[in-house]
Amino acid sequence: DxxxxxxxxHEVTEMGQEVTLRCKPISGHDYLFWYRQTxxxxxxxxxxxxxxxxxxxxxxxxxxxxxxxxxxxxxTLKIQPSEPRDSAVYFCASSPDRGIGxxxxxxxxxxxxxxx
Amino acid sequence: xxxxxxxxxxxxVPEGENLVLNCSFTDSAIYNLQWFRQDPGKGLTxxxxxxxxxxxxxxxxxxxxxxxxxxRSTLYIAASQPGDSATxxxxxxxxxSASKIIFGSGTRLSIRP
Numbered sequence: 053d054x055x056x057x058x059x060x061x062h063e064v065t066e067m068g069q070e071v072t073l074r075c076k077p078i079s080g081h082d083y084l085f086w087y088r089q090t091x092x093x094x095x096x097x098x099x100x101x102x103x104x105x106x107x108x109x110x111x112x113x114x115x116x117x118x119x120x121x122x123x124x125x126x127x128t129l130k131i132q133p134s135e136p137r138d139s140a141v142y143f144c145a146s147s148p149d150r151g152i153g154x155x156x157x158x159x160x161x162x163x164x165x166x167x168x
Numbered sequence: 169x170x171x172x173x174x175x176x177x178x179x180x181v182p183e184g185e186n187l188v189l190n191c192s193f194t195d196s197a198i199y200n201l202q203w204f205r206q207d208p209g210k211g212l213t214x215x216x217x218x219x220x221x222x223x224x225x226x227x228x229x230x231x232x233x234x235x236x237x238x239x240r241s242t243l244y245i246a247a248s249q250p251g252d253s254a255t256x257x258x259x260x261x262x263x264x265s266a267s268k269i270i271f272g273s274g275t276r277l278s279i280r281p
Contacts, residue, residue: 056211094271094272094273094274095212095257095271096271097268097269097270100268108268143211143212145211145212156202156214156217157214157269158214159211159212159213160211161210161211162209162210162211
């Protein structure tokens, strides 16, 4: 398996623009997670899905952020409108189990977002 | 609220030394604890996962211990090599909220040749 795939790897946009980040989890994994990493706040869980259903979105910073998982092999994280403080590295991860117990999460390479 | 702390934030040691990275957490009700490695510009890779009922896990030159009662974990790296240079993150799986992992801020490790 190719692992978790994220696109784009880098995104530079201007404030106010819509940004869409994409993720393809490892085939057969039931759980998908979106994280944001910044120097100030470290790695934060934004939202996670189980079998394509959002389970916990309490980490989503505000209404400008939305995430979808239309099928088992694809998820998007959208920011509309984007702001400079959204600049961060966004990671997608997937897990074959609940992410606890014996199973770990497998991380993608991340998308580095810069909002000017 | 679970908080995970890693000290020191950065560490530089000469090649060949044994070293210990520290992690502490505030709530002992955890499902598991993991140590991840992150290389610059890359994602995270899980190194070791310790179940809440376990005391330690070993993989090659790495040994991770867990003391739930004191809220502490250590990652021991034996005979360090320049290739071990990376950021090491400790992450706690919450008992109260399935699948959530809370990460520490990491220790940036540099091994000098």
